[in-house]
Amino acid sequence: MERGTVFMLSSFPVSLLAGVVLGFLSGLGTGGGSLLLLWLTMVVGMPQQDARMVNLLFYLPAALITLLLRKKQGLLPVKPLLPGMAAGCAAAFLFSRLGNILDAALLKKAFGVLLLFLGFRELFYRRR
Numbered sequence: 001m002e003r004g005t006v007f008m009l010s011s012f013p014v015s016l017l018a019g020v021v022l023g024f025l026s027g028l029g030t031g032g033g034s035l036l037l038l039w040l041t042m043v044v045g046m047p048q049q050d051a052r053m054v055n056l057l058f059y060l061p062a063a064l065i066t067l068l069l070r071k072k073q074g075l076l077p078v079k080p081l082l083p084g085m086a087a088g089c090a091a092a093f094l095f096s097r098l099g100n101i102l103d104a105a106l107l108k109k110a111f112g113v114l115l116l117f118l119g120f121r122e123l124f125y126r127r128r
Contacts, residue, residue: 010044019058026062033059034115041108048104048111052096 008014018039026032033055040051070076099107 015044022058023062026059027066029066031118032062034118037111038115048107049100052099 018036022032022036022039024032025035036055036058037051040046040054041048046054067076071078
């Protein structure tokens, strides 16, 4: 790809459109955050650790809005979810600390393997 093409893809209007589309996908629960990481690292050229931070900042408001809408619709039983939420917060804290220690190249490869696994699972998984 030519340098101009990559610059055009990371321009403000295109990035804004990508943010809207990825926000929509996040609201549906279809993995907009994973796609955002790919966008930031592969198109924008952001380092992996910076992309993770932006992804978290992107995710929090989207998750809060989705949470409030689901609660308003009566689709969110909060009490049974509290242990999982607490465990998720603790794991996120611990693994984010670990992510800062590990080599960025290793994290990129591990994330790529995870995305491939999830992609194949989506393609070939059959519900029973």
